[in-house]
Amino acid sequence: MKKISTKITAFILIAIFICACNAVKRVPEGKLLLTKNEIKVNDKTTKEEIVFNQLYQKPNSTFLGYRLRLNLYNLANLNPDSTYQAKFTNNPGKYERKSKWLSAKQVDRLGQSFWYHGIHDFLKKTGEPPVIIEKTKIDKSIVRLRYYYFNTGYFNVKANYTIDTLSIKKAKTKYTIITGAPYSLDTIKTTILTPVLDSLYESIKSNSLIKSGNQYKTLDFENEKNRITTHFRNNGVYFFQPNYVTFDIDTIKKVNKANVNLIINNYSYQEQDSSRTEPFKMYKISDVNIYTDYSPTKKLNITDSTTYNNFNLYSQDKLKYKPRAITNAIFITKGSLFADNKTVLTTRYLNNLKIFNYPSIQYEVDARDTTAHSLIAKIYLSPRKKYSFGTNLDLTHSNIQDVGIGLSVSETIRNVFNGAETLEIGARGNIGSSKDLANPKNNFFNVSEYGLDLKLNIPRIFMPFSTEKIIPKSMIPSTLANAGFAKQQNIGLDKENFTGALSYNWTPKKNNTARFDLFNVQFVRNLNPQNYFNVYGSSYKALNEIGKTYSNNTSYFDTDGNLIIEDGTSGFTNDVLTGTGSFLTPIAQTDFQSVKSIEERRVRLTENDFILATSFTFSKTTKKDLLDNDFYLFRTKIESAGTLLSLVAKGASMPKNVNGNHEIFNLEYSEYIKTEFDYIKHWDLTKEKVFAVRTFFGIAIPFGNSDNVPFSRSYFSGGSNDNRAWQPYALGPGSSGATDDFNEANMKIAISGEFRFKLLGSLKGALFADAGNIWNVLDNVVDEKSTFTGFGDLKDIALGSGFGLRYDFSFFVIRFDLGFKTYNPANESGQKWFKEYNFGHSVLNFGINYPF
Structure with a gap:
């Protein structure tokens, strides 16, 4: 076996070596493969991602230092059609022979099959062509590097490059940049020709992004331009656009300093063949017209209308909506100043109704206003099918x-x-x-x-x-x-x-x-509660072993000597708990407790549940869109069940049942309080690498009418979205070793970390570690291994680790994760770490989309 492993390893190493030696296979004579870019800024090597992003040419991607995609490309036949035809050109008789038992059409189509054509298309698509050093692209990179540093305040930057040949057909490009001293902003002044805009600017001037003493950054000027525009357009200045904001940068007779003049000109517009300018105006909304059944393909023909709270509603047919239902979604109001943010909010609300297609909101100057300071807002709604x-x-x-x-x-x-x-x-x-x-x-x-x-x-x-x-x-x-x-x-x-x-x-x-x-x-x-022991086999096995040890009632057992479900299991349990049965030997206290625990669990999982809960959930995220890989998500929830029913029962002096609990519809209702905290954080490490972390804590405490939490409201551990080294419900509680079939408890801690990276195209990889467990706390479970009594029990937190593959289909991700038990709290002391870290004890999980 050892010799076979050695041969396989040697074969893999030789194959990799051959592929590596063939990296320049597609590099033409006289050309060089780019193997590395090196950038030195002021005689210091930089690794800043944003600087390298200015380069037009980057070396072929690597996986663990190996140019896998380049070598896959090199394996491809770039002209499979010509190669296939050459087989017959060099041997005409071969085509005739094949045509006799296939047909000429099938022989031609064979050239488009996967083995002759498709596999090469796959290799070309999955692989990467070699990156050949091109002087024109290097020159463009130099220009971009100069612009980048210029835009960050280095006005006298110098950039150059050299090409170092490393071996046959291989070279690296070395960029040298001398930035000089950066320019900082000196005096800041403003020239705003429209008085009303000057007043508006003064109200936000203190928050300006352009401040004296700051290093010059072009991005700050762009952001300030957008900030001013947003403020103006949210305060009535309808015709204002970012291009009306300009900056005059003066560096004459200055040493690494620049004076800034913020200029906002008057409104300019075209009137017939001439251009005119005038001060900007602030516009108010004179009317809000809502067209409730607009169709872009039909001419507007109003037959029904109404006015409600200063909103005008129009319809081409009979108006089908209660006016308040529509106007509640409109934030543009008569008499208010024009505001972009109200337009956006109105659009969001209308779209959220889900009864209209995406709305269209337009404004026009009200010709009735001789001062030309009024706008009519027109909202066009196209109904979806009823x-x-x-x-x-x-x-x-x-x-x-x-x-x-x-x-x-x-x-x-x-x-x-x-x-x-x-x-x-x-x-x-x-x-x-x-x-x-x-x-x-x-x-x-x-x-x-x-x-x-x-x-x-x-x-x-x-x-x-x-x-x-x-x-x-x-x-x-x-x-x-x-x-x-x-x-x-x-x-x-x-x-x-x-x-x-x-x-x-x-x-x-x-x-x-x-x-x-x-x-x-x-x-x-x-x-079907009588089927409990058929479903929960581990509970039956434990009860059966105790029954065979103690019971002498032969009617409880089948011909194989096992307890009969349901008569035997219920009969023996009743005998033990009531002490009325006849036994071969006195029952040990530990076995009595085991039977009692088995019966308590059976009753809890087979009894009907009635839950009346009130809850509040709050979540916050910084995620901007689906492509955002640098964000956090926080979610918390608090839930209370049964409290209202208990207040009613006590207020009405309702009697209690034999268990000392209140009932509704002849059923004990659940009473507990539950809270959860969930935090997810993603870090974008660039180059399609992401590090993600999730932490979760949840606890549900029974009280009053209950001494346990319903199964549907309890927690479990393990599975494809949890600790992936264990199957669902197969971890915990605590260090008990998951002795039941569906192990659950009322407290949970979970912490997961995952490093995600790109492998080939849409195929991604991941390395992960999952920690956590579940425990019983403040309920009717007394098993020490399953309960949480203090911080010392945190030693029972299990750890799983492993790796996974993901394939991204854009609209969803298919995921395979292989988890290994790294630390198992259920094992004996000295056997907890890495004793099950092998494929025999691993767990393969299949999932849709990422686990968090």
Whole structure:
């Protein structure tokens, strides 16, 4: 085996060496392959990414120092068509022979097959052609380097280059830059010809980006120009544009200093064949006209109109909307100054209604105003179809379901109550496969579910009193009411799940979101609780071993000597806990506690749950768009369940059941408080390298009517979006070693780090480390290994590490991660670190999109 490994290693090294020696295969005679760029600034080598980005030529990319993409390109045949034809040109009889048993057309098409043509196209597309040193591009790079340093204040910069030949057909380019001393800003003055603009500028002058003593930077001048323009256009100066702001930079008789004169000229416009200038004016809105059913392909023909709160609404047919529903989304008001930010906010709100296509907002000077200081705002709304039908077929993967096929259909009704509301009625079905469930018949599809959903979105806070002072309409508030029913039918417990919620959503600031669930109700009904021990095999195995050791009741056992499900398991458990049974030997205290724990878990996981919760969720992000790789996301949530029901029960002096708890609909309701904190941070390391970190803490504390948290509200660890070295539900609690089938608890800590980098084209790689665990705290679990009693239990935080591959399809990412158990808190002392760091104990995860 050792000899075979040595041969394979030697073969790989030889192959790499051959490819490396062939790096100049496509480099023409007399030309040089660029292997490196070196930049020295003031006799010091620089590694600044922004400086290297000025160069027109960069060496071929490398992976771990190896030019993989260049060598893949070199393996390609650049003219596969000519090569294929040459086979027959040099041997005419060969074409005739092939044509006899294929046909001439098939022989010709064979040349376009993958092995003759496609593989070379793939190698060319995946690979990179050699970067040949070109003097013209170097000259352009020199110009760009001079501009870059000039724009940062070095007005006397000098730049040059040399080409150093390293070996046959290989060379590096060395750039030498002497910047000289930078220029700083000296006196700053302004020349603003329009008095009203002068006053507006004075109000923001203190925040100017152009300050005396600062080093000259062209970017500061551009940003100041945009800052001034934004302020003016948000305060009525409709015709103002950035090009009206200019700067006169004076360096005459100055030593490395520059005087700056900020100049804002008057408004210039064309009148017939001559240009005219006049002072800028501040414009007010004289009318706001809203065209509710505009079509760009039809001539406007108004047949219905109304005026509401100084807004004019027009329609070509009968007006279909309650005026307030539309005007609530309009921030441009009669009598106010023109403002760009109000235009943007109006566009966002109207688009958020989801009953119109993207709106068009235009302004025109009001000819009725003889002073020409008024604008008419015209808002054109193109309605979407009132009814739309959607269908979706999904291939899914989750922490429980290894593979699933889901079909969902929905009908959307817009403006359902003439108040811009949107009603969505949906139905869904899913069949899937899960190796985590008992499957005696070995069926591939052993999970099924179907459900119905009803969602009503109201574009305002739906309450019997006004909330404008607390949540103004500029925060784009909305109300979401939903109800749903789902039924699982499988070889497990089978469940019916009824849900309902009333939620309020708004955006307090840009990139901030808030959500308040006034109520979120869930009723979970187990249809097949007697099947518990078929599903939770580890619990049955533990109970069965104890039963065979102690019970002498033969009716509890089958012919193989195992406890019968359900009669044997329930009978033996009752005998132990009540002490009424007949046993072969007295039951040890540890075995008694094990039976008690097994029964408590069985009762908790098979009992029906009723949850009435209120929650508040807040999130903040600095992410600008999908391509932003330098941002953070913070999310926190607090949830309270059962408190309102307990207040009602105590106020009404409702009786308690035998367990000392209150009931509703003959069912003990859950009572707990839960809070979560989630923080994600991404750092863009340039060259398509990203480092990402996620931290999570969550805890749910039962009290009052409950001594545990419902399964649906508890935490688990492991899986493709968690600690990837463990399967879902296979880690924890604490150092218990995941003795149950679905291990969950009411407290969780998770920390993950991932370094992402580009491999080939759309293929990306990642190195990751995941740490965390779950624990029971302040509930009815007494197992010391599973509970968190103090900071000393943080030693039970598990660590997994590994690597992964991602393929980016632009609209989604397919992900494979291989995780290795690096530190396993469940192992004995001295066996926790790296004892399972091998492929035999590794976990392969499949996921859609990035884990965080």
